[in-house]
């Protein structure tokens with residue numbers, strides 16, 4: 001404790017201090033996809049309060065993630081990033097969060113074995129509450145209302161009251177993120193899941209269906225590795241998958257900047273609402289407000305790159321977001337679609353390689369493969385998702401770059417939102433059984449593990 005006592009403004013403990021004007025330079029620049037808050041005074045009251053609240057994550061944890069991502073950029077680790085398209089306040093329960101974590105741990109164990117690399121685990125979790133939309137309005141049965149923009153902004157229910165943007169929700173985002181993060185920290189540090197336990201869960205999963213037998217060779221190899229470790233005196237039961245980071249799309253800049261603080265150790269700015277933040281395909285304009293905000297923070301930052309991205313766009317984003325070329329600072333998440341990745345990704349990778357910049361290359365095989373099923377549900381085919389991942393590996397292998405990771409929308413339960421799967425198939429007719437997503441279709445537990453085994457097989461080929 002500081003010698004001047006607890007009332008002092010500084011302590012020996014590294015702290016984060018209130019925002020600095022650099023957190024607000026985005027206000028002078030056009031910002032896409034911002035809610036039309038009906039009452040600016042109410043918004044101001046909430047963001048003023050948010051600036052006084054404690055950080056959700058520590059700046060030093062963001063630095064640790066940047067180090068881990070630097071290893072990914074060098075080809076020495078693999079990133080698994082996943083979670084809901086849109087978290088909802090109602091789904092902040094031990095069950096929902098626990099199943100999601102368990103699914104990510106299980107996938108990470110499979111991918112660690114497949115890639116022979118450490119897997120960096122990052123959730124789309126504890127802050128993923130805001131959605132960019134293709135259209136700002138939705139029409140149902142002749143009635144037109146504002147689109148749902150995530151629980152951070154309005155309610156999913158199709159009524160004028162629910163769809164009215166309410167800035168009080170931003171305070172609820174903070175509270176629900178804090179509760180989620182608290183549970184995640186307890187679950188990851190509480191020793192719930194060591195490597196052997198996670199592998200037992202994977203074995204149970206494979207035992208559930210005859211189709212699971214197709215992954216028997218991989219599971220058997222992992223058994224052998226665990227036996228080998230025990231025999232060599234390295235106790236796998238003590239290898240807990242403890243390290244876990246949070247991420248979300250930094251979309252609503254009033255919220256993100258209210259939670260941006262100065263790190264007293266270094267004077268650098270950090271967005272303390274999550275360890276890593278990304279800029280979406282709809283808000284990645286080089287001269288736009290989201291890039292302007294992100295360039296001032298020291299967190300690891302990612303940008304989604306859709307099929308219209310030019311190599312000049314990619315180079316300009318590097319210049320703007322990572323002028324100092326800090327290892328692990330910048331991740332590019334391509335989301336081209338299975339039918340375009342082999343054509344569109346190579347040029348971007350080649351030009352970035354030629355510039356000498358080192359970024360982390362990640363594949364989001366979800367957002368370029370969305371279609372509407374005959375019954376009206378938004379869905380994605382498991383085969384197309386796997387095809388985009390396969391194309392991503394092919395492109396990087398051909399160019400000598402590292403396929404650094406995968407970014408997925410998934411849940412830990414048995415929802416029926418994506419079609420297909422090789423272990424437990426979901427058909428288009430079954431989408432209505434358990435379609436629970438508030439926005440985009442997620443892989444369910446079985447499809448997520450299926451994808452991890454297939455990706456491990458790609459590594460092994």
Ligand SMILES: O=C[C@H](O)[C@H](O)COP(=O)(O)O
Pocket residue numbers: 085131132133134135367439440
């Ligand atoms: O999650 C991503 C976007 O918010 C989502 O894909 C947009 O969906 P929309 O095209 O239905 O607006």
Ligand SMILES: C=C(OP(=O)(O)O)C(=O)O
Pocket residue numbers: 085132279280281282304335367440
């Ligand atoms: C909005 C999203 O993706 P994109 O910006 O790539 O469309 C998302 O990740 O949910």
Ligand SMILES: [Mn+2]
Pocket residue numbers: 085086367409439440
């Ligand atoms: Mn989505």
